[in-house]
Amino acid sequence: MLASACGKSEETEDKGTDAEAGAESGDDVVKVAWILPGPINDGGWSTAHNEGRLAVEEHFGGKVETTYKESIADGDGAQVVEDLVKDGYDLIFGASYGFGEGIKAASEKYPDVHFEWATGDAPSDNMAVYFGAGEDSLYLTGMAAGAETESNKIGFVAPFPIPEVIRHINAYALGAQSVNPDATVEVVWTNSWFDPETERKAAESLIANGADVIANGGDGPAPGDVAKEKGVAWTGYDSDQSENYADVWLTAALYDWSEYYI
Template sequence: MKRIFTLLLALLCLGALAACGDSKEEAKPENAQAPAGETAQAPAGDLLVGFVYVSPVGDAGYSYAHDLGRKAVEDMEGVTTMYQEAVPEGPDSERVITNMARKGAKLIFTTSYGYMDPTIRVAKEFPETSFMHCSGFKTADNAGNYFGRIYQARYLTGMAAGAMTKKNIIGYVAAFPIPEVIRGANAFALGVRAVNPEAQVRVVWTKTWYDPTTEKEAAKSLLDVGADVIAQHQDSPGPQEAAQERGAYSIGYNSDMSQFAPKSHLTAAIWNWSVFYKDQVEKKLNGTWKPESLWWGMETGIVDIAPFGPMVPEEVKAQVETAKQQIIAKELVVFAGPVKNQKGEVVIPEGQTATDEQLLGMNWFVQGVVGSTE
């Protein structure tokens, strides 16, 4: 009898535990935001849209800007989103993209250059899912690519930096020597020299997208050689912090980074991904989405500059704003000839402008940039 009683007691405890587990699951809100890497409970009929990020969404930089766009999509009727942050480029990204497709995502945005080949491979396995890869160039029957002409915003921030430097040495902390980053540094330098032909832009490569410590140290190395303005193509605000600690000015990237260096932050080249993501999701919802190679300009609102810091004089603000309106009206083209390379050779002749093919394959620095493209 004692054994029977013990067995019954054990069964009752197991039953109670199971009941507790069931009630906890039922209490979970149906539309609760999923943790990073998990799928939200999508209402029946909702379009599930996935986003893959190379760095943390709290980086205040690149992935943060993309995630603001995702949140705008989440607010659309009939749409639920999921995301995975800090996904390394390579095999890990292919696994994450595959898992999203398996979980039912019908539109997936992969937001880093190194996700290009994994995106195309997964697209072939899931023909009913649409894929868009950021900053790449490959397409498939169900996969396109996209980017914004952030180099237009970089030109404007270069103008601000060129107007504000006293030593005519501007530091540029850059991630990887790929066309996207080289193109941005060149546009920045062209903006600098449009207002200050004597200034030079010194580039240092970190070979990382997101490493706050490395990026901050790279900025310090530029400050050590006399730079009094620090710009960046990096995801963290580390370079901004280094500039403020040394009493230099700074130019941010991806988002308004003024909160990290309020005494130094002149402005920033920023993204507004919401206008693009909402457009693509709307097309997926109404059945008009197709795999395209899209490169939107400043006139669409996808790229812009952050508000100026209080240290920027009104005349500098006005000069930059005039150039901005000219870019929007397509009266000012950033890469319009004559444009010379570091050796002083004319690469884009007078009367000509760089083609998109030339911009997408850019592997040389313009005159005024100090550094190697390797």
């Protein structure tokens, strides 16, 4: 039901279903691309979006040809969009708020190409915006954290101070305080969607300051690694890590992007 993302600028391409299959059946092949802020194996936001892409391939078969660009930094998004348009892609999904400027500019420059901006704002004739009501799930996740904490201190490892993330943190805190009025939520900003080393340090500092529940608002499981090492509870984001972190796992807000992409 939810998500958020951003990373380094290393491009990776995966050409999914062969366009020739659609051509043989007499159908026009639609070329669809995804731009992802993290690697497709981040175990979170970018993984979830890539699973949605694979669901599109499975559902439409030879009628679509898909590709993805992973680990794209915000500042590199505009050039990636330009390259995809030149390669003939009909529909381009930008799966990060930080890709907005590049997508908006491209939508004005290329009116015959369709764009979608995850977590974005200000849609236009050929650019849609999409997201899930993540704050609803974050409220419930916060309830689990509020019920679990004994120190009444919850630590939240957060990516960027942008509206979607602030909304999620507020919902999480309200959920925690709905079951435990004494619960507090301390936030450490990493200023990255996917930076395992910085996320680890943030989680360690929160635990050192008394937090006995760690919340994760970024794309990877690094805060969960620290929680497991320190023996404190963890609420994740974007993926179900209950099997990998069974001893400390509480719950997480999840998205199934296939429901939207198909």
